[in-house]
Amino acid sequence: MDALHDPGSQGCEDGTETPFDGVDNSELEQCLRTVDYGPCRRFPPNPHSSLPVYVTIHRIRRLIEASIDDPYTMDQLREPQMNVIIVRPLVDRLHDEDDISVVYCLLANRVQFLREQSEVVHHTVNIARAALCELVASRVLRRFLEDNTGRAGLLLLTSILVEGFDPFQGAPQDVEREGRHLQWPIQERGGYERKLTALELAIISESKKFIASSACQRVVNAVYRGKLVYTPVSFVDILPDHYKHKPISLYDPYKAPLLNQACLIVPRLRSLIELLQFIILILLYVLTMVHRRNPRVSVYEIIFVIYTFGWILNEFASIIEHGWQVHTQNLWSFLDITRFSTDA
Numbered sequence: 001m002d003a004l005h006d007p008g009s010q011g012c013e014d015g016t017e018t019p020f021d022g023v024d025n026s027e028l029e030q031c032l033r034t035v036d037y038g039p040c041r042r043f044p045p046n047p048h049s050s051l052p053v054y055v056t057i058h059r060i061r062r063l064i065e066a067s068i069d070d071p072y073t074m075d076q077l078r079e080p081q082m083n084v085i086i087v088r089p090l091v092d093r094l095h096d097e098d099d100i101s102v103v104y105c106l107l108a109n110r111v112q113f114l115r116e117q118s119e120v121v122h123h124t125v126n127i128a129r130a131a132l133c134e135l136v137a138s139r140v141l142r143r144f145l146e147d148n149t150g151r152a153g154l155l156l157l158t159s160i161l162v163e164g165f166d167p168f169q170g171a172p173q174d175v176e177r178e179g180r181h182l183q184w185p186i187q188e189r190g191g192y193e194r195k196l197t198a199l200e201l202a203i204i205s206e207s208k209k210f211i212a213s214s215a216c217q218r219v220v221n222a223v224y225r226g227k228l229v230y231t232p233v234s235f236v237d238i239l240p241d242h243y244k245h246k247p248i249s250l251y252d253p254y255k256a257p258l259l260n261q262a263c264l265i266v267p268r269l270r271s272l273i274e275l276l277q278f279i280i281l282i283l284l285y286v287l288t289m290v291h292r293r294n295p296r297v298s299v300y301e302i303i304f305v306i307y308t309f310g311w312i313l314n315e316f317a318s319i320i321e322h323g324w325q326v327h328t329q330n331l332w333s334f335l336d337i338t339r340f341s342t343d344a
Contacts, residue, residue, distance in 0.1 A: 047247075048100065048163060054171035056105040063090060064109060064129050071124035074131045074209065086132070091139045097147070100160045106137035107201035107210070108167060114205055134207045137198075138216075145215040151250060157219050158228050159248050164195025226266035227251055281311060 067086050076082060094102050110133035117126040141160065148156045168176045199219075202210050210216060222228050230248040263269055284304040291298045 048165070049169070051099055051101045051165075052170035053101050053105060053165050054168055054175075056099070056101060057108055057167060060094065060102075060105050060133075061109050061112070063093070064113075064132055068129050068132055069125065070128070072128040072131070074135065077128070077132055077135055087135060087139060090132075090136050091143065094136065095140050095143050097144075100144075100156070100163065101165050103137050103141050103160050104165045104196075104198040104201065106133045106140070107198050107205060107207065109133045110137070110207065111201055111205045130205070134205075134210050137202075137207070138210045138213045141210075141215045142213065145218070154218065154222060154228075155248060155250065157215055158222065158230070161199040161216065161219050162197050162223070162230060162232070162248065164197050166195050224267045226263060226268065232265070277311060281307060284308075 067090060072082070077087065094106070096102060110130045113126045113130035113133065117123050117130070141157070144156060144160060145153060147153075199211075199216075201207075202216070211220070219228075227250065228248065229246055229251045231246045264273070281304075284300060284307055287300040288298070288304045291300050
């Protein structure tokens with residue numbers, strides 16, 4: 001768990017360690033112009049680049065397919081008899097303290113099983129296998145919570161859920177080369193591109209019981225309140241700031257600056273900002289409609305057009321950054337899209 005950082009011994013202004021400590025300004029400017037992985041690197045090295053994600057995904061798929069050949073519901077899988085025969089042996093076999101990608105691989109298999117449920121022959125069986133993947137993932141995550149308590153345990157759980165993984169990581173070169181042809185061109189991020197997190201897979205696959213588990217809720221609440229600092233994984237950035245890539249760490253308010261721009265992405269504060277933006281948008285719309293009698297374009301209408309364009313650009317950036325499926329899981333996103341269509 002050397003990838004988990006404790007800000008108590010770090011000297012960065014926001015409580016996290018950066019690769020620029022002890023480097024003078026001239027060397028720092030040169031670092032920002034190149035993607036070098038030596039002492040003068042723009043990105044910290046990926047601490048989980050050696051995990052065999054591709055192999056683990058296929059190993060889990062074979063285990064799940066061998067465990068279930070009949071249709072079961074989630075309630076049936078949670079019965080004591082099924083827990084002893086199927087669930088607990090899988091948890092004991094898959095849980096590895098040194099491999100935090102197991103939960104991601106389980107949820108990736110759940111997504112794949114749900115996509116394959118369109119097959120008429122194995123329709124209900126694939127649904128049962130997807131449910132088993134969700135149940136085993138929640139049990140594995142709970143075991144990580146039981147074995148690791150305190151601040152270190154919170155950092156480990158956060159790393160499991162929000163650390164990005166590539167499904168082709170550890171795959172043979174010919175398999176990876178063939179799979180990459182089906183992907184869109186992406187922005188280079190020093191090894192942090194083409195990745196999804198376990199939490200995003202849980203949202204996409206609608207794993208409600210997994211998200212509602214105590215271990216997952218602990219991480220979600222900590223991220224929502226801004227207790228954790230990290231750079232989120234994104235697909236495309238309109239204004240990329242990859243030189244600020246932060247590893248997962250606990251937020252230290254005593255070492256953070258008074259005006260810390262990293263706080264703007266905290267979900268709780270972000271929701272308040274979005275509410276304020278929506279109120280301003282409504283006020284500008286009302287003022288524009290009140291002064292519409294004048295045949296000439298009013299000042300309020302110009303301000304409303306500029307502000308609305310910025311608001312639409314922000315929504316568009318959120319969609320391409322996190323993906324359509326993740327973005328639309330929020331109820332307010334449908335209202336935003338409706339408003340976007342009306343303004344367009």
